[in-house]
């Protein structure tokens with residue numbers, strides 16, 4: 137006979153299961169795609185047609201039943217669905233278990249009863265089985281909730297957000313650049329990536345001069361930190377091998393501030409390296425007093 141679940145519940149339920157499976161298989165990639173939308177519209181129409189066919193069959197069949205059977209079916213389907221559902225799920229347990237026989241192996245006066253399980257419990261149990269089946273298939277045969285893939289996606293998203301953020305925040309320029317101790321570690325990493333081929337990781341010099349001594353070829357600013365920043369930004373006027381990292385856009389102002397902080401740190405605060413390139417340029421001990 138006709139299912140007692142009304143179509144306004146059964147159609148959305150089937151639809152959401154299909155949508156879920158669709159999401160599991162295709163991820164978010166095609167959700168807004170016209171093909172997807174027409175697919176779901178078609179499914180909805182098909183479900184509506186199926187539902188009306190089912191209703192037609194029901195009303196034809198009911199014609200051939202006896203009065204008593206007819207009344208019974210109509211009674212069963214009468215009233216608010218939710219109320220009927222509530223009554224079904226929370227049957228009075230005393231009522232359904234009336235007349236249940238005792239199982240014949242009690243000990244010490246303790247009797248075992250063959251009680252029926254409450255409907256809500258039983259149906260929750262079935263639901264967990266269905267859920268685990270769907271989850272099992274999704275987990276092992278698709279990418280759904282695969283921790284590695286989720287990690288990769290989150291990682292990429294994060295990188296993109298950082299990129300957008302970096303683009304938005306104002307970049308440091310020579311005017312407001314200053315030495316900051318907390319940038320040293322970051323600067324060290326950037327220095328190793330961009331500068332160590334010519335200056336060594338410890339700044340002791342290779343193709344480029346030793347950056348840890350007090351001898352300077354390029355003296356363009358009064359302040360040591362600004363001098364470093366300016367050279368990285370503008371490159372060397374005398375020697376194009378030291379290129380203009382800032383001007384060309386190869387390194388952004390904020391990163392140049394980090395690198396400059398690191399160079400300033402190894403020049404003024406760190407112990408000098410054991411081996412370094414011979415001095416080049418002029419010796420300058422007191423930068424602030426030096427006027428170019």
Ligand code: HEC
Nearest residue numbers: 330331334343344345352353354364367372374375377378
């Ligand atoms: C391709 C090699 C090369 C790379 C890469 C390079 N430099 Fe240089 N650098 C040089 C040379 C060569 C000089 C000397 C320029 C001159 O004679 O005026 C120099 C000079 C300098 C000076 C000035 C030294 C002085 O005595 O005037 C600083 C500071 C400096 N580099 C920092 C850096 C930093 C920081 C980086 C990384 C962002 C970097 N360099 C990358 C080759 C390089």
